[in-house]
Amino acid sequence: MMARGALCKTQILVWGGLLLLGLAWIGAIDVATVYADPPPPDGACIGCHQDNQRVFTLPSGEELPLLALPGELAASPHNRSGEVEVGCTSCHLGPTRYRYPHPTKPAQSRDEYTALASQNCQECHVYHNPLHRNAEDEEPVANVAPADLPNCVECHGSHAIAPVAQIAEAMAPNCLACHTEQAEDWAQALIAPRTGLGEGADGYVGSRTCLGCHTDNYLGWGDTLHARTIHDPSLAPDAILADFEQPELALSFGLADVKYVIGQKWQQRFIAETEEGELLVLPGQWNIATQEWVVDHRAEGETVNWRTECSFCHVTGLDTAAWEFQEFGIGCEDCHGPGEAHADAPEEVAVFSEPDDQVCGACHSRGESLEGHPFPASYQPGDTLTDHFTFTADETTLWPDGSAKIHNQQYTDWIQSNKMQESDELTCSTCHVAHEKGLGPSQTILPTNELCSGCHAEKTTLARHIPYHQQAITKRDFACNDCHIPLMATSAVEYDIHNHTFSQPNPQGSLEYGGVEFQPNACNQCHTDQAETAEWAAETINWAKENYSIVRTEYVFEPGPTPVAPPVPTPLPSVGERHEVSAYVDFAWVRPFFFAGLGLVGLILLLLAGRWFWSRRASDA
Numbered sequence: 001m002m003a004r005g006a007l008c009k010t011q012i013l014v015w016g017g018l019l020l021l022g023l024a025w026i027g028a029i030d031v032a033t034v035y036a037d038p039p040p041p042d043g044a045c046i047g048c049h050q051d052n053q054r055v056f057t058l059p060s061g062e063e064l065p066l067l068a069l070p071g072e073l074a075a076s077p078h079n080r081s082g083e084v085e086v087g088c089t090s091c092h093l094g095p096t097r098y099r100y101p102h103p104t105k106p107a108q109s110r111d112e113y114t115a116l117a118s119q120n121c122q123e124c125h126v127y128h129n130p131l132h133r134n135a136e137d138e139e140p141v142a143n144v145a146p147a148d149l150p151n152c153v154e155c156h157g158s159h160a161i162a163p164v165a166q167i168a169e170a171m172a173p174n175c176l177a178c179h180t181e182q183a184e185d186w187a188q189a190l191i192a193p194r195t196g197l198g199e200g201a202d203g204y205v206g207s208r209t210c211l212g213c214h215t216d217n218y219l220g221w222g223d224t225l226h227a228r229t230i231h232d233p234s235l236a237p238d239a240i241l242a243d244f245e246q247p248e249l250a251l252s253f254g255l256a257d258v259k260y261v262i263g264q265k266w267q268q269r270f271i272a273e274t275e276e277g278e279l280l281v282l283p284g285q286w287n288i289a290t291q292e293w294v295v296d297h298r299a300e301g302e303t304v305n306w307r308t309e310c311s312f313c314h315v316t317g318l319d320t321a322a323w324e325f326q327e328f329g330i331g332c333e334d335c336h337g338p339g340e341a342h343a344d345a346p347e348e349v350a351v352f353s354e355p356d357d358q359v360c361g362a363c364h365s366r367g368e369s370l371e372g373h374p375f376p377a378s379y380q381p382g383d384t385l386t387d388h389f390t391f392t393a394d395e396t397t398l399w400p401d402g403s404a405k406i407h408n409q410q411y412t413d414w415i416q417s418n419k420m421q422e423s424d425e426l427t428c429s430t431c432h433v434a435h436e437k438g439l440g441p442s443q444t445i446l447p448t449n450e451l452c453s454g455c456h457a458e459k460t461t462l463a464r465h466i467p468y469h470q471q472a473i474t475k476r477d478f479a480c481n482d483c484h485i486p487l488m489a490t491s492a493v494e495y496d497i498h499n500h501t502f503s504q505p506n507p508q509g510s511l512e513y514g515g516v517e518f519q520p521n522a523c524n525q526c527h528t529d530q531a532e533t534a535e536w537a538a539e540t541i542n543w544a545k546e547n548y549s550i551v552r553t554e555y556v557f558e559p560g561p562t563p564v565a566p567p568v569p570t571p572l573p574s575v576g577e578r579h580e581v582s583a584y585v586d587f588a589w590v591r592p593f594f595f596a597g598l599g600l601v602g603l604i605l606l607l608l609a610g611r612w613f614w615s616r617r618a619s620d621a
Contacts, residue, residue, distance in 0.1 A: 042073070042087045042088045042089075045068070045088040045089070045092075046068065046070050046073070046088070049066055049067060049068040050067075050068065050069065050070050051067070052066040052067050052068075053066075053067065054066050056105075058105070058107060058108065058109055058110060058113065059108045059109070060108055060109035060110065062109060062110040064110065064113065068088075068159055069159065069160075072159045072160040073088075073159055075160070076159065076160065076161045077161060077162075077163050077164075078090075078161065086124075090120070091117065091120045114151055114153040114154055115151050117152075117153050117158065118151040118152035118153050121152040121153075121156075122152070125152070126213065126346050126347065128212040128213045129149050129150070129215070130191075130211045130212045130213075130215055131190065131191075131211065131215055131219075132149050132150065132215065150178060154174065154177070154178075155171060155174055155175075156171070156174070157174065167191070168188065168191050168192050168193055169188070171187075171191055172184050172187035172188045172191065173187075175187040175190070175191070191208075192208075193206060193208045194206055194207055194208055194327045194328065194329065194331070195327070195328070196315060196316070196317065196324070196325040196326045196327045196328055197324050197325055198319070198322060198323075198324025198325065199319070199322075199324055199326075200316075200317035200318070200319055200324055200325045200326030200327070201317045201318060201319040201325070201326065201338070202319075202338070203338030203339070203340045203341065204316065204317030204326040204327075204333050204338045204339070204340065205326070205333075205338075205339050205340045205343055206316070206317070206326050206327045206331065206333075207221070207227075207316065207327060207329075207331035207332040207333070209339060209343050210332045210339065210343075213346065214332075216435075217332075217435045218332070220435040220436035220437075221332070221434065221435045221436075223436065223437050224434065224435075224436065224437060224443060225264060225265060225443070226329065226330035226331075226334075226434065227329050227330070227331070228264050228329065229262060229263070229264070229314050229328075229329050229330055230260055230261070230262050230314045230315070230328050230329060231260065231261050231328075232259070232260055232328075233255075233258055233260075233261055239261050239264070240255070240258070240261055240268075241264070241268055241286065241288055242261075242268050242270075242286035242293070243286075243291070246293065251282075251283070251284040251293065251295065252283060252284075253270070253272065253282045253283070253284065257270075257272045257282065258270045258271070258272065258282070259271050259272055259273040259279065260279070260328075262310075262314060263288075264288075265288065266287075266288060266289070266407070266491040266492040266496060266497075267285050267286060267287055267288060267491060267492035268285070268286040268288065269281060269282070269285055269296075270282040270284065271306050278305065278307075279305070279306040279307055279311075280303055280304060280305060280306060281296075281304035281305075281306050281309070281310065283295060283296045284296060285492070287492040287493055288492065289492060289493050289496065290492075290493055294492075307323040308323065308373065309374060310374075311323070311325065312362075312363070312373070312375035312376070312377060313330070313362075313363035313375055313408070314328070314329070314330070315327060315328055315329065315330075316328075316329065316330065316331035316332075316333050316334050317331075317333060317338070318377070320371065320373070320377045320378075330363070333351075334359075334381075335352075335355040335359050335381060335434065336351040336352050336353065336355065336381060337351050337352040337380050337381040337382060338351075338380070339351055352381040352382045355381055355429070355434075356427065357411065357414065357415075357427050357428050358383075358384070358385040358411075359381045360410070360411055360428045361385050361411030361412075361414075361415075362375070362376050362379050362385060362389075363375070363408065364408055364409065364410040364411040365385075365389070365391055365408070365409055365410075365411040365412045366391070366392045366394075366397055366406075366408060366409055366412070367389050367390050367391040367392045368389070368390050368392070369388055369389050369390075370388060370389075375389075376388040376389035391412050392412075397409065399488070399513075399518075399519050399520070400509075400513040400518065400519050401506075401509055401513070401519060402416055403416065403488060403489075403499050403501050403503075404488070404489040404497070404499065404500075405488075405489055405490070406489055406490055406491070406497075407489055407490065407491035407497045409489065410497075410498075410500040411428075411500075413499055413500035413501045414428070414500045414501070414502075416501045417500070417501045417502045417503070420502055431444050431445060431451055432444055432445070433445055442498075448479045448480055448481050449479055449480055452480040452481075452484075456480075459480075462478055466478070466483075467544075467548045468540070468543075468544040468547075468548060481498055482522070482525075482526065483504075483505050483522045483523075484502055484503075484504070484505075484522070485498045485499055485500060485502065486498065486499050486505075486520070486521075486522035486525050487499070487525055488520045488522075488525070495520070495525065505521060505522035505523045505537075505541065506521050506522070507521045507523045507524060507534040507535075507537035507538040507541065508534075508538045509521060510524065510534035511534050511535060511538060515534060516533075516534050521534065521537065523537035523540075523541070524537055
């Protein structure tokens, strides 16, 4: 009897062990047959899907076509013959790797499906949503685009993806899938690149590239004078403000001769293109304020080559070797430096993100470069401007006190301002904005008096600040810049540009230099009657100082450290350096080991249980 019991227990142990081993073997065989390692080549997928006319119906009732045309895949930037190998299974792999039949899709609707598919894109590409929201202000949750914004697949497509050079053409129909009320030419104009002439300098890619991640900044900048400094009238006929049909017009050229037009605020100048492709400045200027023509005798008497004499301050990415440039207008890279490396790897390569005053000074100053050009041809944001440029001391462009006599010298005015230079916190961008029109004149952040009173609050009550103007205050509105940033330089008409030295009104200076015609001052820009001479203005100021307690603000500008040049930014890595994307780790080998280990542990436990049971029976007997 005991022998029979022992035999029975032995059989139970043997069969149990065989069962556990069988389970482990089945698990191992299942992995080997169902999970392909490596995944199958694209040919296996295309063989089934290249003529597959069926559709897959989602729970929402929407249908997904199962057709994948080989021609579309071959023309895509993801083509395996290209630099980056991206195949079918690079995108169509679930969490358990490829298998057939395909696992059930978790998406309930087409929107969910494209949103999940877009997660694959962001394994290699930085999340962005051009024209919809700034990616820098919108951190995607788990790399999924917000529900109210289009995702990667909706904009770029799935299989028929356009290369970068063709995006402006190919994407327009995708825009109209949402913007059904618009026409295709609207979408094409919206996403068309801003062109230049030729290739331009190395590393420059144009402002349109910035649109993808910095949408708000790009769109706001598009409304500024910087973006609209030069136009092609054949593409933007409304850019011509001049009247070419004035009967008294005595110019040597007409509208038909104009290839490009420069300026939108003070004056307009015009450029002609010769048969050889040279761009020459035409000898006539249209003054916008007075609506009249002025003949430019300098341009009439000599040939002014626009590329070599003017172009740097009207274009982006100028290559002075070939005189080609990336983009018309003052674009993003004029202030932030060449952007190609940053566009390729935005999380790894930075641009000059906070432009300093020297960036503005590159164009808002006059002088000569090391190469002999009237602009700092080799300067890039982050450099020290004076390493590339020597400011002019020409009396035809400067007043005797060193301030600007003609336009485009605000920076050289600024660096003369001792009080402004004493504060590290005061820069051009303290008052002016670059990414929008601003709320005040000349792209200032706020209207003039509001802007100044931000620092000079005690000067807001003008009756206390300028008590000797008490009667005048009741008759006209005074602006701070009437006295402290007076109109003393000329662009189109006499004195239409503000002096930027931020000096106190100085009629005494006019007396020292021979009169207001030789050295203007703030007082006599308003006081122009015959009796209101510079001498009278100086005496009035002296009398006011003796009879009134003038509110002063020296405490606002406490002495600070001597200004130093901004540091040169860290050199950009080589162009083409990309994100380091974590590779997909293959864990298919884990499953057979898991089942084999499970079987072994189970067998050991069964043997231990049998031994315990056997010892109990023996002790009971």
